[in-house]
Amino acid sequence: MALLDINNLFAGYEPGVPVLKNISLSVEEGEIVSVIGSNGAGKSTLLKTIAGLVKPFSGEIRYRGESIVRLPPYQIVKRGISLVPEGRQLFSDLTVYQNLFLGGYSLKTNKSKIEEEIREKEKLFPILKERRTQRASTLSGGEQQMLTIARGLMSKPKLLLLDEPSLGLAPKIIQEVFQLVKELKKMGYSILLVEQLANQALHIADKGYVLEQGKIILSGSGEELRKDPNVKEAYLGV
Amino acid sequence: MSDIIQSLAAGLAMGAIYALIALGINIIFSTSSIVNFAFGDLAMISTFISFSLMSTFHVPPVLAVLLSIAAGMAISLLMQVVVIRPIGIHNLENRFEWLLILLGISIIFKNLARIIWGPRPRAYPNIFNDSNVTIGNVHLSTQELWILIVAIAIMVIIEWMNRSTRLGWAIQATSMNKEAASLIGINPLRIISYTFLIGGGLAAVTGILIGPVTFLSPEMGTMVGLKGFSAALLGGVGSPRGGIAGGFMIGICEALASLFLPADYAPAIAFGILILVLLIKPTGLFGRTIIEKV
Numbered sequence: 039m040a041l042l043d044i045n046n047l048f049a050g051y052e053p054g055v056p057v058l059k060n061i062s063l064s065v066e067e068g069e070i071v072s073v074i075g076s077n078g079a080g081k082s083t084l085l086k087t088i089a090g091l092v093k094p095f096s097g098e099i100r101y102r103g104e105s106i107v108r109l110p111p112y113q114i115v116k117r118g119i120s121l122v123p124e125g126r127q128l129f130s131d132l133t134v135y136q137n138l139f140l141g142g143y144s145l146k147t148n149k150s151k152i153e154e155e156i157r158e159k160e161k162l163f164p165i166l167k168e169r170r171t172q173r174a175s176t177l178s179g180g181e182q183q184m185l186t187i188a189r190g191l192m193s194k195p196k197l198l199l200l201d202e203p204s205l206g207l208a209p210k211i212i213q214e215v216f217q218l219v220k221e222l223k224k225m226g227y228s229i230l231l232v233e234q235l236a237n238q239a240l241h242i243a244d245k246g247y248v249l250e251q252g253k254i255i256l257s258g259s260g261e262e263l264r265k266d267p268n269v270k271e272a273y274l275g276v
Numbered sequence: 277m278s279d280i281i282q283s284l285a286a287g288l289a290m291g292a293i294y295a296l297i298a299l300g301i302n303i304i305f306s307t308s309s310i311v312n313f314a315f316g317d318l319a320m321i322s323t324f325i326s327f328s329l330m331s332t333f334h335v336p337p338v339l340a341v342l343l344s345i346a347a348g349m350a351i352s353l354l355m356q357v358v359v360i361r362p363i364g365i366h367n368l369e370n371r372f373e374w375l376l377i378l379l380g381i382s383i384i385f386k387n388l389a390r391i392i393w394g395p396r397p398r399a400y401p402n403i404f405n406d407s408n409v410t411i412g413n414v415h416l417s418t419q420e421l422w423i424l425i426v427a428i429a430i431m432v433i434i435e436w437m438n439r440s441t442r443l444g445w446a447i448q449a450t451s452m453n454k455e456a457a458s459l460i461g462i463n464p465l466r467i468i469s470y471t472f473l474i475g476g477g478l479a480a481v482t483g484i485l486i487g488p489v490t491f492l493s494p495e496m497g498t499m500v501g502l503k504g505f506s507a508a509l510l511g512g513v514g515s516p517r518g519g520i521a522g523g524f525m526i527g528i529c530e531a532l533a534s535l536f537l538p539a540d541y542a543p544a545i546a547f548g549i550l551i552l553v554l555l556i557k558p559t560g561l562f563g564r565t566i567i568e569k570v
């Protein structure tokens with residue numbers, strides 16, 4: 039049984055206007071799965087639908103065999119799925135520490151347990167320790183992205199949904215982000231990554247999907263897709 | 277000179293009342309984008325409840341006060357359900373049905389009070405014994421002193437909640453970004469409910485504090501509520517500290533003006549300052565959220 043199983047999913051924002059059309063995909067435990075696609079393809083909509091922010095029109099989303107389509111986002115995160123949203127979405131007037139602390143909100147545990155968790159995240163992202171008492175809005179773009187990921191990890195997820203973590207970052211930082219995603223896989227997280235940077239995203243992926251205008255038009259292993267002539271032409275700029 | 281200090285002291289007490297109302301209106305607005313116009317009427321109802329408990333049912337004052345605070349919270353929560361249920365929590369900042377619903381609630385509250393307690397003003401039992409405290413050559417009634425002590429204690433508690441508690445942070449997170457809040461496990465509707473509970477408690481406390489100063493009547497909440505609302509606007513809606521500053525400013529200006537002008541002009545002072553400040557800085561003295569929200 040796959041960790042995440044999506045079957046014949048249709049979803050969108052207005053009734054009768056599906057953005058996602060007949061999507062089927064799966065994420066096995068311990069995998070990095072990359073979904074690539076250009077602007078407006080529906081990548082964010084896909085992740086938002088899994089996380090419960092967008093309600094599906096039809097189709098199934100199963101997490102560990104159990105349907106989650108009817109659950110609100112704040113219950114989905116409790117089951118172990120954490121969405122790291124596009125464009126950071128930090129609580130900008132709160133401090134780095136407060137953002138992290140709230141990331142553990144769904145744990146419903148005591149303060150010292152959450153602080154323990156924060157210290158662990160600060161080991162992974164030492165810069166966040168230095169910035170602890172700063173407001174989130176005062177961080178650089180790269181630091182904000184790290185904080186968003188760290189906040190997403192605070193709920194102790196099994197499955198991490200990453201929405202274009204490279205967006206708006208300098209090339210050097212982008213490399214760090216992809217390095218980090220590989221690192222997270224080693225730590226045992228299963229990852230569904232959505233990216234426009236097809237080459238890097240497929241490079242680190244066990245499995246990939248190509249999303250075009252709300253439909254999955256291709257799938258295969260990361261390597262297969264990187265060698266596919268259509269993918270090369272449309273996404274790798276070769 | 278001592279006249280001025282004397283009215284400053286009185287203005288401070290009234291200002292604290294307006295500040296409490298602004299605080300309540302702000303905390304509800306921050307999570308729900310709803311401006312609770314019926315706040316003053318909720319204060320009135322809660323005060324009447326404490327009045328009935330004491331005078332009709334002979335409940336001891338402390339218990340009566342606590343029960344009416346609980347009632348204020350419960351009614352406020354009910355208001356949340358009535359106002360938000362038909363709209364849903366998404367897109368609240370772009371919907372204005374709540375305005376009509378709240379106006380309706382305000383009318384219902386006033387008429388309910390008229391039916392239950394009658395239209396004529398009644399004296400509130402003086403639960404704070406009626407004496408004066410003299411500091412230097414300024415005389416404060418114990419009532420005014422109580423208002424200041426309770427109001428400042430509440431402000432300190434709310435500031436502490438915002439700075440240091442998980443609930444305070446969750447409230448701020450919800451007001452900054454509901455979607456991101458729900459992604460980390462916060463149920464935004466639940467947090468909105470908490471702010472309505474806090475607001476309802478504040479309304480009740482405010483009503484009970486001014487009960488002995490003004491008389492009790494179905495109309496008692498209207499003017500105070502409006503001035504508290506002005507204080508919130510003056511400080512910038514959504515800014516707790518702004519609302520407190522706005523409240524004290526209006527209270528003090530009113531009191532100082534009463535030295536030179538007939539008392540009937542007091543409301544004109546409050547709204548005059550408000551209009552003046554909003555002309556110069558439309559977001560209020562400390563506000564900036566309005567701009568981001570629109």
Ligand SMILES: Nc1ncnc2c1ncn2[C@@H]1O[C@H](COP(=O)(O)OP(=O)(O)OP(=O)(O)O)[C@@H](O)[C@H]1O
Pocket residue numbers: 051052057075076077078079080081082083084124234
């Ligand atoms: N909140 C919304 N309401 C209505 N339509 C939306 C909303 N968000 C996205 N859409 C539409 O859904 C489609 C897919 O958008 P989505 O954000 O999922 O694309 P994306 O692949 O994530 O693009 P990008 O690379 O720009 O992030 C677009 O046509 C977009 O206009």
Ligand SMILES: [Mg+2]
Pocket residue numbers: 081082083124201202
């Ligand atoms: Mg997107």
